[in-house]
Amino acid sequence: MAGVLLQIGLLIWVYATLWFIISLVARRNDVADIAWGLGYVVVCAYLFQTQVKASVPLLVYTLVGIWALRLSTHIFLRNRGKGEDFRYRQWREEWGETFYWRSYLQVYLLQGFLLWVVALPIVVGGISAAQEWTICTYLGILLWGIGFFFQAVGDYQLTQFVKTRKHKEEVLQTGLWKYSRHPNYFGEIAMWWGIFVIVLPIPSAWLGMIGPLTITLLLVFVSGVPMLEKRYVGNAEYAEYQKRTSVLVPWWPKAG
Structure with a gap:
């Protein structure tokens, strides 16, 4: 399991860095909220490709995917055409000159770490090959x-x-x-x-x-x-x- 967790950690790091770059282009940090749900889809897709396709993990991937896609779509539609969410706007003002590196560390990498932790039951299911x-x-x-x-x-x-x-x-x-x-x-x-x-x-x-x-x-x-x-x-x-x-x-x- 340790090897799988390490691989998923590296995958999430790349994923979080990509969304940080997207936030710079879009000039809004609340894209991190959209990235949160989609990150679990990435984890499920990786496990689906690398582990045994058994009944229980497939069920877990399906349920997590339904939750993640609905949530990310909801947040995208909610934010579309509006300014940056008040929480991120407040941080932008408070952080001043340190905004960019603090955004990367305190928003994207921290969120990536939490994603990795919260996804642990998905990993447990994914490597189990449980059918019954x-x-x-x-x-x-x-x-x-x-x-x-x-x-x-x-x-x-x-x-x-x-x-x-x-x-x-x-x-x-x-x-x-x-x-x-x-x-x-x-x-x-x-x-x-x-x-x-x-x-x-x-x-x-x-x-x-x-x-x-x-x-x-x-x-x-x-x-x-x-x-x-x-x-x-x-x-x-x-x-x-x-x-x-x-x-x-x-x-x-x-x-x-």
Whole structure:
């Protein structure tokens, strides 16, 4: 496995460097968000070409590919015709003269490293040559399906809301967003744990657990929920929304 991980690491380094060059040409760093999902397609394609084409890894590649292509397409369509995302624009202003090398290290290479870590359950499945489906396979598919529903539907509802909202401070509080302030992040976390459950019967599955654990910690404590919650500080409508609505795991809103 060590050799495969090293090869994938080198592949991701080339991939991240290519997207850094694209960002310089496009003059916007938020292309990194599009690159995130597509990077997993690259990993799956590499494993498909170099490893045994067994039933369980083919299932993993398919599920990851569906998630990745939908997410990258969604982000591309969301950003098309708009300025650079506020997070990257803020970094551009803060970093000043160090912008280029910090972008390469702190955006593209760091994202590439995280991609490599989160992709560990894909690698575990890819090198296993596992053919037999177990109860874990079906439970993992179910968990992945629940996650995909929450992310895809949540993203769609948010996209439609942004088109029709009356002002920028208005808060989406209907649909899935009535039950979770971040249903799309809940969906992504659920999908990755679903992939892990699928590869759970494989002897080296413990290594794959690092992937969903990492994405969970990132979205809950670092780059997902905290950044968006901070953006709404001072918004009275959002403060009331916070009191009623679960931050991540969907649940019935509190009365009043």
